[in-house]
Amino acid sequence: MNRYLPLSLFFLTLASCAWAQDDLSKLLDQEAPKTKNYAAATFKGTRIINSHSVETVKAKHMDFLIQHRFGPLNDMDNFFGLDIATLRLGFEFGITDRLMLGIGRTNVQKAVDIFGKYRLLRQAADGSPVSVTVFGSAVNKTIDEGVSVSFQNRLTYCSQLLIARKFSDDFSLQISPTFLYRNRPEAVGDTRALFAVGVGGRYKLSKRISINADYYWTARDGNAFKDRFGSAVTYHNALALGVDIETGGHVFQMHFTNAMGMNEKQFIGETTSSWGDGAVRYGFNISRTFSFDRRARSMDKPN
Protein backbone atom coordinates (compact mmCIF):
# COMPACT_ATOMS: atom_id res chain seq x y z
CA MET A 1 0.00 0.00 0.00
CA ASN A 2 2.71 2.43 1.04
CA ARG A 3 4.52 1.69 -2.14
CA TYR A 4 1.59 2.90 -4.20
CA LEU A 5 0.62 5.92 -2.17
CA PRO A 6 3.13 8.39 -3.67
CA LEU A 7 2.15 7.20 -7.11
CA SER A 8 -1.52 7.67 -6.29
CA LEU A 9 -0.88 11.14 -4.96
CA PHE A 10 1.01 11.92 -8.09
CA PHE A 11 -1.93 10.86 -10.22
CA LEU A 12 -4.33 12.72 -8.02
CA THR A 13 -2.38 15.96 -8.46
CA LEU A 14 -2.07 15.30 -12.15
CA ALA A 15 -5.77 14.59 -12.37
CA SER A 16 -6.82 17.82 -10.73
CA CYS A 17 -4.53 19.82 -12.95
CA ALA A 18 -5.42 18.00 -16.07
CA TRP A 19 -9.15 18.62 -15.73
CA ALA A 20 -9.65 20.79 -18.69
CA GLN A 21 -12.25 21.72 -21.21
CA ASP A 22 -11.90 18.37 -22.95
CA ASP A 23 -12.84 16.58 -19.76
CA LEU A 24 -15.79 18.88 -19.29
CA SER A 25 -16.82 17.99 -22.81
CA LYS A 26 -16.62 14.29 -21.94
CA LEU A 27 -18.75 14.81 -18.87
CA LEU A 28 -21.37 16.43 -21.07
CA ASP A 29 -21.19 13.52 -23.52
CA GLN A 30 -21.97 11.13 -20.66
CA GLU A 31 -24.92 13.24 -19.59
CA ALA A 32 -26.30 13.67 -23.10
CA PRO A 33 -29.80 12.31 -23.47
CA LYS A 34 -29.92 9.33 -25.82
CA THR A 35 -31.75 10.08 -29.02
CA LYS A 36 -32.44 7.64 -31.85
CA ASN A 37 -30.68 8.59 -35.01
CA TYR A 38 -33.32 7.94 -37.66
CA ALA A 39 -32.37 7.95 -41.31
CA ALA A 40 -33.67 11.24 -42.67
CA ALA A 41 -35.01 11.72 -46.18
CA THR A 42 -34.74 8.25 -47.66
CA PHE A 43 -36.53 9.92 -50.55
CA LYS A 44 -37.06 13.61 -51.15
CA GLY A 45 -40.79 13.40 -51.60
CA THR A 46 -43.78 11.19 -50.89
CA ARG A 47 -43.44 9.79 -54.44
CA ILE A 48 -40.44 8.10 -56.04
CA ILE A 49 -41.94 8.93 -59.41
CA ASN A 50 -45.21 7.12 -60.01
CA SER A 51 -44.94 5.09 -56.85
CA HIS A 52 -45.45 6.22 -53.31
CA SER A 53 -42.24 6.28 -51.28
CA VAL A 54 -41.85 5.44 -47.59
CA GLU A 55 -41.86 9.16 -46.81
CA THR A 56 -44.88 10.82 -45.25
CA VAL A 57 -45.83 14.45 -44.84
CA LYS A 58 -44.88 15.59 -41.33
CA ALA A 59 -47.38 16.66 -38.67
CA LYS A 60 -49.00 20.06 -39.21
CA HIS A 61 -47.79 20.15 -42.79
CA MET A 62 -49.68 19.99 -46.05
CA ASP A 63 -48.27 18.96 -49.35
CA PHE A 64 -49.90 20.37 -52.48
CA LEU A 65 -49.00 18.03 -55.28
CA ILE A 66 -49.43 18.80 -58.98
CA GLN A 67 -48.76 15.93 -61.33
CA HIS A 68 -48.80 15.97 -65.12
CA ARG A 69 -48.35 13.28 -67.74
CA PHE A 70 -48.35 14.21 -71.39
CA GLY A 71 -49.16 12.18 -74.48
CA PRO A 72 -46.69 9.71 -76.00
CA LEU A 73 -43.49 11.29 -77.36
CA ASN A 74 -44.00 9.49 -80.70
CA ASP A 75 -47.35 11.23 -81.20
CA MET A 76 -46.13 13.87 -83.67
CA ASP A 77 -49.64 15.18 -84.42
CA ASN A 78 -49.76 16.35 -80.85
CA PHE A 79 -46.27 17.89 -80.76
CA PHE A 80 -44.45 15.03 -79.07
CA GLY A 81 -47.51 14.41 -76.93
CA LEU A 82 -47.36 17.81 -75.29
CA ASP A 83 -50.81 18.80 -76.63
CA ILE A 84 -52.32 16.10 -74.48
CA ALA A 85 -52.03 16.68 -70.78
CA THR A 86 -53.35 14.67 -67.93
CA LEU A 87 -53.36 16.02 -64.43
CA ARG A 88 -53.69 14.99 -60.83
CA LEU A 89 -54.09 17.53 -58.07
CA GLY A 90 -53.47 16.29 -54.57
CA PHE A 91 -53.89 17.70 -51.10
CA GLU A 92 -51.93 15.58 -48.70
CA PHE A 93 -51.81 16.16 -44.97
CA GLY A 94 -49.51 15.12 -42.16
CA ILE A 95 -51.66 14.11 -39.18
CA THR A 96 -48.73 12.97 -37.07
CA ASP A 97 -45.09 12.63 -38.04
CA ARG A 98 -45.93 9.04 -39.03
CA LEU A 99 -49.47 9.21 -40.38
CA MET A 100 -50.65 11.04 -43.46
CA LEU A 101 -53.95 11.27 -45.30
CA GLY A 102 -54.44 12.49 -48.82
CA ILE A 103 -57.06 13.19 -51.43
CA GLY A 104 -56.49 13.69 -55.12
CA ARG A 105 -58.33 13.97 -58.35
CA THR A 106 -57.15 13.14 -61.81
CA ASN A 107 -58.81 13.90 -65.12
CA VAL A 108 -57.99 10.38 -66.28
CA GLN A 109 -61.36 8.61 -65.78
CA LYS A 110 -62.30 11.60 -63.60
CA ALA A 111 -60.98 9.56 -60.73
CA VAL A 112 -60.94 10.66 -57.11
CA ASP A 113 -58.54 8.89 -54.80
CA ILE A 114 -58.23 8.94 -51.04
CA PHE A 115 -55.38 7.33 -49.22
CA GLY A 116 -53.68 6.86 -45.90
CA LYS A 117 -50.09 6.08 -45.21
CA TYR A 118 -48.49 5.09 -41.94
CA ARG A 119 -44.81 4.70 -41.08
CA LEU A 120 -44.64 1.39 -39.26
CA LEU A 121 -40.87 1.27 -38.89
CA ARG A 122 -38.19 3.86 -39.30
CA GLN A 123 -34.66 2.97 -40.28
CA ALA A 124 -32.18 3.96 -37.57
CA ALA A 125 -28.43 3.66 -37.17
CA ASP A 126 -28.98 1.70 -33.95
CA GLY A 127 -32.33 0.15 -34.85
CA SER A 128 -34.29 -1.15 -37.80
CA PRO A 129 -32.26 -1.67 -40.99
CA VAL A 130 -35.25 -0.65 -43.11
CA SER A 131 -38.14 1.78 -43.10
CA VAL A 132 -41.56 0.23 -43.58
CA THR A 133 -44.66 2.24 -44.47
CA VAL A 134 -48.13 0.81 -45.08
CA PHE A 135 -50.30 2.37 -47.73
CA GLY A 136 -54.01 1.96 -48.44
CA SER A 137 -56.18 3.74 -50.96
CA ALA A 138 -59.58 3.74 -52.60
CA VAL A 139 -60.19 5.17 -56.04
CA ASN A 140 -63.60 6.19 -57.31
CA LYS A 141 -63.82 6.36 -61.08
CA THR A 142 -66.52 8.96 -61.57
CA ILE A 143 -66.55 9.30 -65.37
CA ASP A 144 -69.83 8.57 -67.14
CA GLU A 145 -69.31 5.41 -69.19
CA GLY A 146 -72.65 5.51 -70.94
CA VAL A 147 -73.83 2.48 -69.02
CA SER A 148 -75.08 2.37 -65.50
CA VAL A 149 -72.33 1.33 -63.11
CA SER A 150 -73.05 1.11 -59.41
CA PHE A 151 -71.01 3.13 -56.96
CA GLN A 152 -69.56 -0.09 -55.61
CA ASN A 153 -68.38 -1.11 -59.05
CA ARG A 154 -66.61 2.16 -59.61
CA LEU A 155 -64.28 1.50 -56.72
CA THR A 156 -60.77 0.10 -56.69
CA TYR A 157 -58.74 -0.59 -53.58
CA CYS A 158 -55.01 -0.72 -53.24
CA SER A 159 -52.82 -1.81 -50.38
CA GLN A 160 -49.06 -1.70 -50.34
CA LEU A 161 -46.19 -2.45 -48.06
CA LEU A 162 -43.40 0.00 -48.83
CA ILE A 163 -40.04 -1.25 -47.62
CA ALA A 164 -37.03 0.96 -48.15
CA ARG A 165 -33.46 1.30 -47.07
CA LYS A 166 -31.21 4.33 -47.33
CA PHE A 167 -27.94 2.55 -48.05
CA SER A 168 -25.90 5.72 -48.07
CA ASP A 169 -26.46 9.46 -48.19
CA ASP A 170 -26.84 9.10 -51.92
CA PHE A 171 -28.47 5.76 -52.54
CA SER A 172 -31.91 4.53 -51.45
CA LEU A 173 -33.87 1.53 -52.65
CA GLN A 174 -37.48 0.52 -52.13
CA ILE A 175 -39.47 -2.63 -52.77
CA SER A 176 -43.24 -2.40 -52.77
CA PRO A 177 -45.44 -5.52 -52.67
CA THR A 178 -48.86 -4.40 -53.88
CA PHE A 179 -52.39 -5.76 -53.95
CA LEU A 180 -54.99 -4.09 -56.13
CA TYR A 181 -58.65 -5.04 -55.98
CA ARG A 182 -60.84 -3.71 -58.78
CA ASN A 183 -64.56 -4.27 -58.26
CA ARG A 184 -64.99 -3.94 -61.99
CA PRO A 185 -61.79 -4.32 -64.01
CA GLU A 186 -61.53 -2.11 -67.08
CA ALA A 187 -60.72 -4.89 -69.50
CA VAL A 188 -62.77 -8.00 -70.20
CA GLY A 189 -60.84 -11.03 -69.04
CA ASP A 190 -58.92 -9.14 -66.37
CA THR A 191 -59.26 -10.36 -62.81
CA ARG A 192 -60.46 -8.29 -59.90
CA ALA A 193 -57.43 -9.08 -57.78
CA LEU A 194 -54.04 -8.08 -59.10
CA PHE A 195 -50.74 -8.64 -57.40
CA ALA A 196 -47.79 -6.48 -58.27
CA VAL A 197 -44.33 -5.77 -56.94
CA GLY A 198 -42.67 -2.43 -57.34
CA VAL A 199 -39.02 -1.55 -57.11
CA GLY A 200 -37.75 1.99 -56.99
CA GLY A 201 -34.70 3.93 -56.06
CA ARG A 202 -32.86 7.16 -56.12
CA TYR A 203 -29.26 8.15 -56.53
CA LYS A 204 -28.17 11.63 -55.55
CA LEU A 205 -25.94 13.38 -58.06
CA SER A 206 -25.57 16.44 -55.83
CA LYS A 207 -27.15 17.77 -52.67
CA ARG A 208 -30.23 18.88 -54.54
CA ILE A 209 -30.43 16.69 -57.61
CA SER A 210 -31.05 12.98 -57.81
CA ILE A 211 -31.93 10.49 -60.50
CA ASN A 212 -34.92 8.31 -59.71
CA ALA A 213 -36.53 5.24 -61.18
CA ASP A 214 -39.47 3.03 -60.37
CA TYR A 215 -40.97 -0.04 -61.95
CA TYR A 216 -44.02 -2.19 -61.22
CA TRP A 217 -44.14 -5.81 -62.23
CA THR A 218 -47.67 -7.19 -62.42
CA ALA A 219 -48.56 -10.85 -61.88
CA ARG A 220 -50.55 -11.38 -65.08
CA ASP A 221 -50.22 -11.86 -68.82
CA GLY A 222 -50.95 -8.40 -70.19
CA ASN A 223 -51.88 -9.61 -73.68
CA ALA A 224 -55.04 -11.54 -72.95
CA PHE A 225 -57.60 -8.79 -72.63
CA LYS A 226 -60.28 -7.07 -74.64
CA ASP A 227 -62.00 -3.77 -74.00
CA ARG A 228 -65.78 -3.52 -73.70
CA PHE A 229 -66.12 -3.06 -77.46
CA GLY A 230 -64.15 -6.21 -78.24
CA SER A 231 -60.82 -4.71 -79.32
CA ALA A 232 -57.64 -6.22 -77.95
CA VAL A 233 -56.05 -4.45 -74.98
CA THR A 234 -52.45 -4.97 -74.01
CA TYR A 235 -51.27 -4.00 -70.58
CA HIS A 236 -47.64 -3.19 -69.83
CA ASN A 237 -45.67 -2.81 -66.66
CA ALA A 238 -45.05 0.80 -65.68
CA LEU A 239 -41.49 2.06 -65.78
CA ALA A 240 -40.45 5.61 -64.98
CA LEU A 241 -37.05 7.31 -65.09
CA GLY A 242 -36.52 10.82 -63.90
CA VAL A 243 -34.71 13.57 -62.10
CA ASP A 244 -35.60 15.15 -58.74
CA ILE A 245 -34.66 18.74 -58.04
CA GLU A 246 -35.40 20.17 -54.66
CA THR A 247 -35.23 23.84 -53.95
CA GLY A 248 -36.35 24.48 -50.40
CA GLY A 249 -40.11 24.31 -50.16
CA HIS A 250 -40.53 22.56 -53.51
CA VAL A 251 -39.60 19.25 -55.02
CA PHE A 252 -39.64 19.11 -58.82
CA GLN A 253 -39.70 15.68 -60.35
CA MET A 254 -39.29 15.48 -64.11
CA HIS A 255 -39.44 12.14 -65.81
CA PHE A 256 -40.31 9.85 -68.65
CA THR A 257 -42.77 7.04 -68.16
CA ASN A 258 -45.05 4.81 -70.18
CA ALA A 259 -47.85 5.22 -67.63
CA MET A 260 -50.55 7.82 -68.06
CA GLY A 261 -52.44 7.38 -64.82
CA MET A 262 -51.30 8.89 -61.57
CA ASN A 263 -52.96 6.65 -59.05
CA GLU A 264 -52.11 3.02 -58.30
CA LYS A 265 -55.22 1.66 -60.00
CA GLN A 266 -54.19 3.31 -63.24
CA PHE A 267 -50.41 3.16 -63.48
CA ILE A 268 -50.05 -0.32 -62.04
CA GLY A 269 -53.19 -1.88 -63.48
CA GLU A 270 -54.01 -0.03 -66.68
CA THR A 271 -50.86 1.09 -68.45
CA THR A 272 -51.38 0.47 -72.15
CA SER A 273 -48.38 2.17 -73.71
CA SER A 274 -44.93 0.65 -73.72
CA TRP A 275 -41.34 1.83 -73.79
CA GLY A 276 -40.69 -0.67 -76.56
CA ASP A 277 -43.09 1.12 -78.93
CA GLY A 278 -41.57 4.48 -78.10
CA ALA A 279 -44.84 5.45 -76.45
CA VAL A 280 -43.09 7.13 -73.58
CA ARG A 281 -44.50 10.27 -72.02
CA TYR A 282 -42.89 13.27 -70.48
CA GLY A 283 -44.27 14.09 -67.05
CA PHE A 284 -43.62 15.99 -63.90
CA ASN A 285 -44.63 16.19 -60.26
CA ILE A 286 -44.37 19.44 -58.35
CA SER A 287 -44.70 19.30 -54.63
CA ARG A 288 -45.08 22.37 -52.48
CA THR A 289 -45.10 21.87 -48.73
CA PHE A 290 -46.81 24.29 -46.36
CA SER A 291 -46.37 24.34 -42.60
CA PHE A 292 -49.34 25.05 -40.37
CA ASP A 293 -47.19 24.99 -37.29
CA ARG A 294 -48.34 28.02 -35.28
CA ARG A 295 -44.77 28.60 -34.18
CA ALA A 296 -43.98 29.51 -37.78
CA ARG A 297 -45.75 32.78 -37.15
CA SER A 298 -44.79 33.43 -33.56
CA MET A 299 -41.13 32.69 -34.25
CA ASP A 300 -41.18 35.10 -37.14
CA LYS A 301 -39.48 37.92 -35.28
CA PRO A 302 -36.23 37.90 -33.34
CA ASN A 303 -37.06 38.93 -29.82
Add this chain to the structure above:
Amino acid sequence: MTALWGSAVATFAQNLYSTNNGETSFFSETPVENITAVNKTGQAILNTANGDLVVQMNIKQFDFPNKLMQEHFNENYMESDKYPKAVFKGKLNETVDFSKNGTFDVSATGDFTVHGVTKKRTIKGKLTVNQGKIDLVTDFDVALTDHNIEVPKIVFVKIAQVIKVKNKYSLAPYVAKK
Protein backbone atom coordinates in the same frame (compact mmCIF):
# COMPACT_ATOMS: atom_id res chain seq x y z
CA MET B 1 -6.53 4.33 -6.24
CA THR B 2 -10.02 4.28 -7.63
CA ALA B 3 -11.25 5.77 -4.40
CA LEU B 4 -8.72 8.57 -4.69
CA TRP B 5 -9.68 9.18 -8.28
CA GLY B 6 -13.29 9.21 -7.24
CA SER B 7 -12.60 11.75 -4.55
CA ALA B 8 -10.69 13.83 -7.06
CA VAL B 9 -13.76 13.91 -9.27
CA ALA B 10 -15.94 14.64 -6.28
CA THR B 11 -13.81 17.59 -5.14
CA PHE B 12 -13.62 18.81 -8.65
CA ALA B 13 -17.33 18.38 -9.20
CA GLN B 14 -18.12 20.82 -6.40
CA ASN B 15 -17.07 23.62 -8.69
CA LEU B 16 -19.08 22.37 -11.64
CA TYR B 17 -22.38 23.74 -12.86
CA SER B 18 -24.17 22.21 -15.80
CA THR B 19 -27.38 21.81 -17.77
CA ASN B 20 -28.76 19.41 -20.37
CA ASN B 21 -31.67 21.55 -21.50
CA GLY B 22 -30.23 24.88 -22.49
CA GLU B 23 -31.96 26.75 -25.26
CA THR B 24 -30.22 27.86 -28.41
CA SER B 25 -32.20 29.44 -31.20
CA PHE B 26 -31.11 30.99 -34.42
CA PHE B 27 -32.63 33.42 -36.77
CA SER B 28 -31.99 34.03 -40.43
CA GLU B 29 -33.50 37.27 -41.60
CA THR B 30 -33.84 38.33 -45.23
CA PRO B 31 -36.32 40.67 -46.89
CA VAL B 32 -37.94 37.64 -48.52
CA GLU B 33 -38.13 35.10 -45.75
CA ASN B 34 -37.35 34.65 -42.08
CA ILE B 35 -36.23 31.28 -40.85
CA THR B 36 -35.89 30.27 -37.26
CA ALA B 37 -35.27 27.12 -35.27
CA VAL B 38 -34.74 26.20 -31.65
CA ASN B 39 -32.71 23.55 -29.88
CA LYS B 40 -33.86 22.85 -26.32
CA THR B 41 -31.30 20.18 -25.54
CA GLY B 42 -28.18 22.31 -25.46
CA GLN B 43 -25.62 21.26 -22.89
CA ALA B 44 -23.31 23.52 -20.93
CA ILE B 45 -20.84 22.98 -18.13
CA LEU B 46 -18.90 25.63 -16.21
CA ASN B 47 -16.02 25.18 -13.81
CA THR B 48 -16.35 28.09 -11.40
CA ALA B 49 -12.83 27.44 -10.05
CA ASN B 50 -11.06 28.37 -13.26
CA GLY B 51 -13.79 29.71 -15.58
CA ASP B 52 -13.61 26.81 -18.04
CA LEU B 53 -16.80 26.71 -20.06
CA VAL B 54 -18.00 24.11 -22.57
CA VAL B 55 -21.25 24.36 -24.51
CA GLN B 56 -22.33 21.72 -26.99
CA MET B 57 -25.43 20.57 -28.82
CA ASN B 58 -26.63 18.11 -31.39
CA ILE B 59 -27.38 19.89 -34.63
CA LYS B 60 -30.16 17.42 -35.44
CA GLN B 61 -32.07 18.60 -32.36
CA PHE B 62 -32.80 21.97 -33.94
CA ASP B 63 -36.56 22.07 -34.33
CA PHE B 64 -37.96 24.03 -37.27
CA PRO B 65 -41.61 24.98 -37.73
CA ASN B 66 -41.12 23.82 -41.32
CA LYS B 67 -39.88 20.23 -41.39
CA LEU B 68 -38.76 20.40 -44.98
CA MET B 69 -36.42 23.21 -44.02
CA GLN B 70 -35.21 21.12 -41.10
CA GLU B 71 -34.37 18.34 -43.54
CA HIS B 72 -32.48 20.75 -45.77
CA PHE B 73 -30.66 22.27 -42.84
CA ASN B 74 -29.40 18.86 -41.72
CA GLU B 75 -28.80 17.32 -45.13
CA ASN B 76 -27.56 20.17 -47.24
CA TYR B 77 -26.17 22.91 -45.06
CA MET B 78 -24.96 21.46 -41.79
CA GLU B 79 -24.31 17.89 -43.02
CA SER B 80 -25.35 16.74 -39.57
CA ASP B 81 -24.47 13.09 -40.10
CA LYS B 82 -20.89 14.13 -40.78
CA TYR B 83 -20.72 16.97 -38.26
CA PRO B 84 -23.27 16.11 -35.58
CA LYS B 85 -22.29 18.74 -33.00
CA ALA B 86 -21.70 22.42 -32.47
CA VAL B 87 -19.23 22.99 -29.64
CA PHE B 88 -17.76 25.94 -27.79
CA LYS B 89 -14.77 25.20 -25.56
CA GLY B 90 -13.48 28.27 -23.82
CA LYS B 91 -12.74 30.17 -20.68
CA LEU B 92 -14.37 33.14 -18.99
CA ASN B 93 -12.16 36.20 -19.30
CA GLU B 94 -13.50 37.82 -16.12
CA THR B 95 -13.24 36.63 -12.57
CA VAL B 96 -16.68 36.32 -11.10
CA ASP B 97 -17.50 35.91 -7.42
CA PHE B 98 -19.88 32.99 -7.66
CA SER B 99 -20.65 33.13 -3.96
CA LYS B 100 -22.76 36.29 -4.36
CA ASN B 101 -25.98 36.83 -6.21
CA GLY B 102 -25.77 39.29 -9.05
CA THR B 103 -25.58 39.87 -12.79
CA PHE B 104 -22.28 40.37 -14.53
CA ASP B 105 -21.22 41.28 -18.04
CA VAL B 106 -18.80 38.58 -19.05
CA SER B 107 -17.01 37.30 -22.10
CA ALA B 108 -15.55 33.94 -22.96
CA THR B 109 -12.77 33.18 -25.41
CA GLY B 110 -12.27 29.82 -26.97
CA ASP B 111 -12.75 27.43 -29.87
CA PHE B 112 -16.12 27.59 -31.58
CA THR B 113 -16.76 24.59 -33.84
CA VAL B 114 -19.65 24.42 -36.27
CA HIS B 115 -19.83 22.28 -39.42
CA GLY B 116 -16.40 20.85 -38.61
CA VAL B 117 -14.72 24.26 -38.80
CA THR B 118 -13.15 25.70 -35.65
CA LYS B 119 -12.79 29.44 -35.10
CA LYS B 120 -11.29 31.31 -32.18
CA ARG B 121 -14.09 33.50 -30.86
CA THR B 122 -14.69 35.85 -27.97
CA ILE B 123 -18.36 35.81 -27.09
CA LYS B 124 -19.97 38.37 -24.82
CA GLY B 125 -22.90 37.68 -22.58
CA LYS B 126 -24.53 38.09 -19.23
CA LEU B 127 -23.98 35.82 -16.29
CA THR B 128 -26.41 35.80 -13.40
CA VAL B 129 -25.73 34.10 -10.09
CA ASN B 130 -28.94 33.47 -8.22
CA GLN B 131 -29.39 31.16 -5.20
CA GLY B 132 -26.76 28.69 -6.29
CA LYS B 133 -27.83 28.70 -9.92
CA ILE B 134 -26.00 30.30 -12.81
CA ASP B 135 -27.81 31.72 -15.82
CA LEU B 136 -25.91 32.38 -19.00
CA VAL B 137 -27.45 34.52 -21.72
CA THR B 138 -25.67 35.46 -24.89
CA ASP B 139 -26.43 36.61 -28.43
CA PHE B 140 -23.89 36.41 -31.18
CA ASP B 141 -23.60 36.13 -34.95
CA VAL B 142 -22.32 33.29 -37.06
CA ALA B 143 -21.22 34.02 -40.61
CA LEU B 144 -21.89 31.05 -42.89
CA THR B 145 -18.65 31.60 -44.79
CA ASP B 146 -16.63 31.31 -41.54
CA HIS B 147 -17.73 27.71 -41.28
CA ASN B 148 -17.77 26.71 -44.94
CA ILE B 149 -21.54 26.44 -44.98
CA GLU B 150 -22.51 26.74 -48.60
CA VAL B 151 -25.81 28.10 -49.76
CA PRO B 152 -26.36 27.08 -53.38
CA LYS B 153 -27.45 29.70 -55.88
CA ILE B 154 -30.64 27.95 -56.96
CA VAL B 155 -32.62 28.09 -53.78
CA PHE B 156 -36.04 29.55 -53.53
CA VAL B 157 -35.69 29.91 -49.81
CA LYS B 158 -33.51 32.89 -48.97
CA ILE B 159 -30.96 32.41 -46.26
CA ALA B 160 -29.06 35.21 -44.56
CA GLN B 161 -25.28 35.15 -44.82
CA VAL B 162 -25.00 35.98 -41.14
CA ILE B 163 -27.13 34.04 -38.70
CA LYS B 164 -28.18 35.49 -35.34
CA VAL B 165 -27.81 33.03 -32.49
CA LYS B 166 -29.43 33.42 -29.07
CA ASN B 167 -28.64 31.28 -26.05
CA LYS B 168 -30.30 30.83 -22.69
CA TYR B 169 -28.64 28.34 -20.37
CA SER B 170 -29.58 27.84 -16.75
CA LEU B 171 -26.87 25.90 -14.92
CA ALA B 172 -27.33 24.01 -11.67
CA PRO B 173 -24.68 22.25 -9.55
CA TYR B 174 -23.39 19.28 -11.49
CA VAL B 175 -24.53 15.85 -10.35
CA ALA B 176 -22.99 12.90 -12.14
CA LYS B 177 -25.38 10.47 -13.76
CA LYS B 178 -25.43 7.15 -11.96
